[in-house]
Amino acid sequence: MALVIAGERSGVGKTTVTLALLASLRRRGFNVQSFKVGPDYIDPMFHQYVTGRPCRNLDPVLTSEAYVGQCFAQHTASVEFALVEGVMGLFDGVKALGKSEPMPHAQFPLPKNDFASTAHIARLLQLPVLLVIDCSRLSGSVAAITHGYRSLDPRLHFAGIVLNRVGSDRHLQLLEEALEPLQLPILGVLRRQDNITLPDRHLGLVPANELTDLDAVLDKLAHIGKNCFNWDRLLPLLKIEEQTTDKHRYTQMPEKHLRLSAFICGSKSKIRLGVAHDRAFNFYYQDNLDILESFGAELVFWSPLKDRLPADLQGLYFGGGFPEVFAEKLSKNSQVLPAVKQAIAAGMPVYAECGGLMYLCEEIVDFEGHTWQMVGALPATAVMGKRLTLGYRQATALQNTALLAAGETVYGHEFHRSELTLLEREGEASIINVLTPLYKAVGISPQLSASAGVMEGWTSHQLHASYIHLHWGACPEMPARFLQNCSKFNHFSNSVDKS
Structure with missing residues (x-):
């Protein structure tokens, strides 16, 4: 019992x-x-x-x-x-x-x-x-x-x-x-x-x-x-x-997991996946991490607050957390910001949710109104405010992403006090050629009644960035597809910092 x-x-x-x-x-x-x-x-x-x-x-x-x-x-x-x-x-x-x-x-x-x-x-x-x-x-x-x-x-x-x-x-x-x-x-x-x-x-x-x-x-x-x-x-x-x-x-790995694991792990080499994990990024479901490892991922934990980008990565995973609380320190890690931006530009598969999405923006404006530079992969500023966005979401993918096929529906959860302000870029400012909305999402919780749906998140090539948190336990096809895309990516060589 x-x-x-x-x-x-x-x-x-x-x-x-x-x-x-x-x-x-x-x-x-x-x-x-x-x-x-x-x-x-x-x-x-x-x-x-x-x-x-x-x-x-x-x-x-x-x-x-x-x-x-x-x-x-x-x-x-x-x-x-x-x-x-x-x-x-x-x-x-x-x-x-x-x-x-x-x-x-x-x-x-x-x-x-x-x-x-x-x-x-x-x-x-x-x-x-x-x-x-x-x-x-x-x-x-x-x-x-x-x-x-x-x-x-x-x-x-x-x-x-x-x-x-x-x-x-x-x-x-x-x-x-x-x-x-x-x-x-x-x-x-x-x-x-x-x-x-x-x-x-x-x-x-x-x-x-x-x-x-x-x-x-x-x-x-x-x-x-x-x-x-x-x-x-x-x-x-x-x-x-x-x-x-x-x-x-129930204590055995489900048959579907076994089939997907065998499909992904055709080669004996592990897929090196960088997982941002420190005081700024620590919202991860342990089940998600376990599933990635069961599918052949080598999880390389690193800190955007103090580390350089690890070598020889084939993908990046940015969970949620409190980047707004540690925005000043994140912005001062001047070696890792351009390295992450360069990795995304090179086509590395990247999954970012909530705090991870904010980190990939141009800037974060904290509760005191201070502006801090972030990665700059997304043409937006994340602005902290009093309004709490909270509730479950039913979201349908509008495009193929590193995790989803167009038309697939997922159930996730939002919980944040920031909003994104789009920026107008001139010339070659964007590293992303085509940036499109990721989801059409509707609320399914009492806090947000179902509506016609709103555009949520961004995707481009191998980037999947959204405020919506996902749990992969009942849909292992998503992390399987992500790792498949990672396995096709040549190990990234960081040209920003060779020291």
Whole structure:
């Protein structure tokens, strides 16, 4: 089994509870695998820091219901304990675009937009739910909240609740008295003074690799976890049962992956793929990196903040992150900017998403209005602003790209506070002869209603640059095509810096 940590809404302390549980399990010497519902990159970084194992995202919009099951089974096959951190409130999801599981009983007034919600994942994996409730402004009403969440969907099994931000012993007594008739176990109580605040900024928490005092915070979380939870009841819920025959089949590489891997790796030589990875670029799904390696890629991690472009590359992968926060330092790496631009001009296959897209622009204008030079492969300036662009996207490729064929449809996610301003170039300013829109995209989340579609991203020859983040788990054809194109590219020789 494993346990799903859910919240009655965003901000109730799911991540604090999750990290306290993970830290406590690790202090006991247990191997534990964590998962995160949804497309988030930052929470999984904290999970990985605690467990020493990559956290895996469970998102049936970006992948599929079948892939979610396969991913969960594969990565729990060799561990003792597992935990799934939910997203937003328990039933907060999106419309399924016809992919939703059928409703079993018409008489139940179930949410219409809970595809990819925490509840959906709990049903899909048949896991019990531990509901976290923010009690800072509650006493007797906690019973109504708990009863409502437990009774809304009879397909869900609730293991218990965690009371967070409890103010005093008297406050706890009132909460316990209110909950007693429901006979739902209280498996954890976190006091208000125990509340730990992790620093955040415009896209959520500050990533784990930027925090200098994270070990001290985790020590406190482990102490809280040791003393605030009912471990006698929690450990059996978190412990992974022996894999069944049906689950075991998910632990093997899917046949489609094997066929694609054999097709790509006709030669014995590895495909050298440069992966930008540092404090400015660290939004990567571990599954994507694993798939690339399984298809024969040699991942060469390097830092656009401080490194030169590695030698003998056949492709480049720029993930998302915070280039706007580190724009000054990126702009001062004067050796790598022209080298990346030259590689793109030479036809090297390049995949860039969100922060990577911004890095390839002419400039970034940060929140303070300062302008910083970037690679200059795209005739645009990325300008930071207050408006948050957020939500799932259904996007159809308008042209052939290094990853997609024209007409193919993908599902991705956008999450950024920048907008692109196109620049007018004169003469030979552009290194790209033909630059065309990449996608026609529509929103499928409650935050952005579906419309006629907008043009999104850019493509030219072997460049694929977009704000849309993709997970390749259910569509390995995309990274396979990318590596095929990389394999045809002669190793790039950097003529900008021969030293």
